[in-house]
Amino acid sequence: MNTANLLNQIAFIKEIDKVKYIQRKTKLFNSDRNENDAEHSWHLALMAIVLAEHSDEPVDILKVVKMVLIHDIVEIDAGDTFIYDSQKNHSNTDEERLAANRIFGLLPKQQADELIAIWEEFEAGETKEAKFAKAMDRLEPLLQNTSNNGGTWKEFDVSYKKVYEKKSVIKEGSSTLWNYAEGLINESVEKGILKNE
């Protein structure tokens, strides 16, 4: 029995409970209740599992699942940044790196190193697993906003051009999912729930 490892792991398990309090801008499907990061991460993990066949390249699905389960943990310290916020760049800020080192650093060293590496890989978005994980992260709020009559697009006055640009990250992971997503975006403009600018 490795008691030292276990106590470190328990400390991590308790700390990440805070992810459940981090509110996203996006609302749950067909509702006006904000989603939190834990719910979001759970949903992405199941999306990755059921949509894996649509990845352009075969992926290590366990790695993708780990990525999406942990990708927002840094927000415990760094906070949620809205994707359409033009003031603050979400990716790989020093603040997020510090947060990753502190929070994953609660774990035994080998696990901490593994999860920090997986988080860095997700953020960099260059491997096939990171590309597919990022596709999930972009697809979920698209499904939510289309089910919510425009959702955050209307609430924050976001244009077609901006949405199209942000969502095209999906294309990097899956041409099938991108075709579907592109259709949803175009349909949203036709329906008048996304402004054509």
Added chain:
Amino acid sequence: MNTANLLNQIAFIKEIDKVKYIQRKTKLFNSDRNENDAEHSWHLALMAIVLAEHSDEPVDILKVVKMVLIHDIVEIDAGDTFIYDSQKNHSNTDEERLAANRIFGLLPKQQADELIAIWEEFEAGETKEAKFAKAMDRLEPLLQNTSNNGGTWKEFDVSYKKVYEKKSVIKEGSSTLWNYAEGLINESVEKGILKNE
């Protein structure tokens, strides 16, 4: 591109959003806010990943993660049953089977069959993966109740004997985690947050 598969998968992804509305009896760590099934499932998945080394037998961790991510989906139709409710048996009711067939049945047949089989395997609790997944499901609320000054034990007047009996399921998956859990339970009696009956 398999469009029929994709549309079925999207229907499933939308349906399971409802898991985020299912309130558990247990509260988040150090708080009085109820946890919902999606948050709970996310937490169990990460617990399984970081605690895997403590399983008595090596496990297929992807299967364990799938189990805990989906184990409460049937509650969309069947509702959450409190573990200390003596009136209703939680396991494998006809209602839950019907729910599993309906909800996983939204997916393409092969995926539906796979996830129903994984859910059945979890419920049966006989394989090493199911035993370890169930250990996670019992350990999380134990950590929550001890962090919440007794939490649901006090709220629902649950005794040491009952808690000990329910939590001993942890032993089936991991003697290390059971040693730790047993210590927490005994400590809770000493602290007076769990009644010694």
